[in-house]
Amino acid sequence: xxxxxxxxxxxxxxxxxxxxxxxxxxxxxxxxxxxxxxxxxxxxxxxxxxxxxxxxxxxxxxxxxxxxxxxxxxxxxxxxxxxxxxxxxxxxxxxxxxxxxxxxxxxxxxxxxxxxxxxxxxxxxxxxxxxxxxxxxxxxxxxxxxxxxxxxxxxxxxxxxxxxxxxxxxxxxxxxxxxxxxxxxxxxxxxxxxxxxxxxxxxxxxxxxxxxxxxxxxxxxxxxxxxxxxxxxxxxxxxxxxxxxxxxxxxxxxxxxxxxxxxxxxxxxxxxxxxxxxxxxxxxxxxxxxxxxxxxxxxxxxxxxxxxxxxxxxxxxxxxxxxxxxxxxxxxxxxxxxxxxxxxxx
Numbered sequence: 001x002x003x004x005x006x007x008x009x010x011x012x013x014x015x016x017x018x019x020x021x022x023x024x025x026x027x028x029x030x031x032x033x034x035x036x037x038x039x040x041x042x043x044x045x046x047x048x049x050x051x052x053x054x055x056x057x058x059x060x061x062x063x064x065x066x067x068x069x070x071x072x073x074x075x076x077x078x079x080x081x082x083x084x085x086x087x088x089x090x091x092x093x094x095x096x097x098x099x100x101x102x103x104x105x106x107x108x109x110x111x112x113x114x115x116x117x118x119x120x121x122x123x124x125x126x127x128x129x130x131x132x133x134x135x136x137x138x139x140x141x142x143x144x145x146x147x148x149x150x151x152x153x154x155x156x157x158x159x160x161x162x163x164x165x166x167x168x169x170x171x172x173x174x175x176x177x178x179x180x181x182x183x184x185x186x187x188x189x190x191x192x193x194x195x196x197x198x199x200x201x202x203x204x205x206x207x208x209x210x211x212x213x214x215x216x217x218x219x220x221x222x223x224x225x226x227x228x229x230x231x232x233x234x235x236x237x238x239x240x241x242x243x244x245x246x247x248x249x250x251x252x253x254x255x256x257x258x259x260x261x262x263x264x265x266x267x268x269x270x271x272x273x274x275x276x277x278x279x280x281x282x283x284x285x286x287x288x289x290x291x292x293x294x295x296x297x298x299x300x301x302x303x304x305x306x307x308x309x310x311x312x313x314x315x316x317x318x319x320x321x322x323x324x325x326x327x328x329x330x331x332x333x334x335x336x337x338x339x340x341x342x343x344x345x346x
Contacts, residue, residue: 053200
């Protein structure tokens, strides 16, 4: 969420102040690849889904310990999924009632669908079965993309206009498509995205074990390195493409998620270094709030109202002033909610 609420824009602006190889590399890494490849920016959405999965073993076990039955747990999962999907549709202008012109898929819709499917799997299976499901889905997705021919193009063509995912989206999704030929949160790419959530769930099972903290961190790191290597090698034959969430992308991004979880778990939980996290905790406890609010509250205009004069007199630092102001205003708003114990949850 730090990157989404303005951290990425602020760091990208460093290239305008201090041009050079380092700052240009940072700026490039904070932009999505157009199609094939991987940059840091392409890790943000998988991290969302991965963390949703990490929490699942904890939340489901806690509900069972409270005495909640299967019906209650299933109702909670369904309700949460429906609310997320509805918020996503509203975010995409559902209330304008111009449904043929709106984009039906979206970030919140994908989170809602992936959460629902992964949560049902976690409720009804053990971790070994969940691991098998991940492997089976990724292999089947690869086989489907490679072997089923697309009319006019044939099978296994991995370009935006010719891949199977784009063709299915064109046939079944009404309204606008994210990249014209298909959608960034398209239909069949939802299934490997569910695997990202299940990778998180497997990490959650590992964290719930009785192993020592250092061993847990090491296990996550080793699993992460293995997934990164496997995803990279798989990408040689099934390219790493975020937009259609290829199997290689699922493993490659999931591996980095595991490595980051291992790192921060070791720093925060094992070593106990927590004070520095306050800034990020304030952001993290209200993620849906700030994500949704950005759709209709112009934090940029607020920052310009207060800081336009400062920016106009900041000399060579001027490109940093407004991005810093936007980030600061969003954080202060979240801090206000945090201080007053106001948390909007789905």
